[in-house]
Amino acid sequence: MDAESTYIQMKEKLGNLIPDFEIRAKAEIAAEINRLKREKNAVILGHNYMEPALFYSVPDHVGDSLELSRTAAQTDKDIIVFCGVRFMAETAKILSPEKTVLLPAKKGGCSLAASITADDVRELKSRFPGVPVVTYINTYADVKAEVDICCTSSNASAVVESFGSDTVIFLPDEYLAQNVARETGKHIIFPTRTAKTDSNVDYQLIGWHGRCEVHEKFTVEDIENARRQFPDVMVLAHPECPPDVVEASDYSGSTTAMVKFVKDSGSERFLVLTECSMGDNIAAENPDKEMVRMCSIRCPHMNEITMEETRDALLYTQYKIEIPEEIRLKAKKSVERMLAIGAKGERD
Numbered sequence: 001m002d003a004e005s006t007y008i009q010m011k012e013k014l015g016n017l018i019p020d021f022e023i024r025a026k027a028e029i030a031a032e033i034n035r036l037k038r039e040k041n042a043v044i045l046g047h048n049y050m051e052p053a054l055f056y057s058v059p060d061h062v063g064d065s066l067e068l069s070r071t072a073a074q075t076d077k078d079i080i081v082f083c084g085v086r087f088m089a090e091t092a093k094i095l096s097p098e099k100t101v102l103l104p105a106k107k108g109g110c111s112l113a114a115s116i117t118a119d120d121v122r123e124l125k126s127r128f129p130g131v132p133v134v135t136y137i138n139t140y141a142d143v144k145a146e147v148d149i150c151c152t153s154s155n156a157s158a159v160v161e162s163f164g165s166d167t168v169i170f171l172p173d174e175y176l177a178q179n180v181a182r183e184t185g186k187h188i189i190f191p192t193r194t195a196k197t198d199s200n201v202d203y204q205l206i207g208w209h210g211r212c213e214v215h216e217k218f219t220v221e222d223i224e225n226a227r228r229q230f231p232d233v234m235v236l237a238h239p240e241c242p243p244d245v246v247e248a249s250d251y252s253g254s255t256t257a258m259v260k261f262v263k264d265s266g267s268e269r270f271l272v273l274t275e276c277s278m279g280d281n282i283a284a285e286n287p288d289k290e291m292v293r294m295c296s297i298r299c300p301h302m303n304e305i306t307m308e309e310t311r312d313a314l315l316y317t318q319y320k321i322e323i324p325e326e327i328r329l330k331a332k333k334s335v336e337r338m339l340a341i342g343a344k345g346e347r348d
């Protein structure tokens with residue numbers, strides 16, 4: 001598709017959100033990316049947080065962490081360009097080692113992934129021997145290599161319940177752990193580095209003090225203020241938000257679950273407590289619905305991924321994800337166990 005046809009397609013989707021001159025400029029880059037993608041036999045995966053112009057022009061598949069992991073495991077293309085953050089691109093490499101996996105950002109970090117190391121997990125395992133260990137997918141490969149299973153926001157409770165065990169170590173997001181504890185009826189302790197193991201404590205989730213630097217900032221006061229101004233607003237919160245925020249919301253789920261909720265809901269106005277670009281993407285898809293914007297809180301890591309960087313990733317084959325084979329093989333087991341469990345509701 002040439003730049004003019006790309007522009008027409010983007011204009012149809014984004015004409016009410018983005019000024020025309022910007023759509024034109026982005027359509028030029030999108031057409032170049034799509035040409036390079038064909039030439040190099042690449043697939044582009046785009047997380048739901050990508051900015052609207054990128055989200056609606058270059059990815060072959062969009063979705064949440066679980067959906068994109070599955071797609072990465074199944075692609076027959078030579079190159080996977082992952083428009084998301086590093087831990088997501090790493091998961092793609094874990095599942096498809098023979099592919100070249102590219103992250104269109106030098107760092108593409110995540111405060112949750114940065115909150116825990118493989119040594120931390122080894123230490124926890126030695127303090128709580130025999131206790132199953134679950135880690136959120138927002139961690140690096142060496143951490144995944146140390147655990148029994150991963151989970152995403154789509155299946156965290158199902159993964160915890162899959163053990164049939166009284167006690168589970170759940171890492172590293174303390175808010176997700178608390179939200180899972182509430183959903184599963186378990187309760188949670190946070191061991192300090194110096195605390196001794198007490199085998200008589202009837203804890204059920206052993207957590208870690210990691211937080212998403214975006215979702216931790218939303219407050220119940222934000223929700224109350226929004227409801228005061230827009231009494232009909234439906235509030236949706238990602239489960240990385242603090243538990244009181246999730247409780248004060250009308251719905252909580254993974255990024256894709258929230259996208260689907262808005263699409264299927266009969267309500268007219270929504271506030272989505274997550275990275276702001278996703279609200280824009282939902283607005284573009286649902287012109288009949290109002291999205292209340294709360295855009296002062298952004299994910300700096302997801303926002304490193306731009307159309308220019310995505311084009312350069314394909315042009316210069318950068319930035320390649322590499323994982324030592326020994327770590328990859330161990331991490332793969334944790335990811336594959338998670339994929340076998342699926343998303344919430346899939347087995348219903």
Ligand code: 13P
Pocket residue numbers: 048063064065066138152153154212238240253254255256
């Ligand atoms: P999802 O798996 O719900 O897409 O979440 C990923 C993420 O990083 C949210 O901040």
Ligand code: SF4
Pocket residue numbers: 085109110111112113138212213214215240275299300301302
């Ligand atoms: Fe990590 Fe939070 Fe950014 Fe998601 S939004 S990538 S959890 S820092």
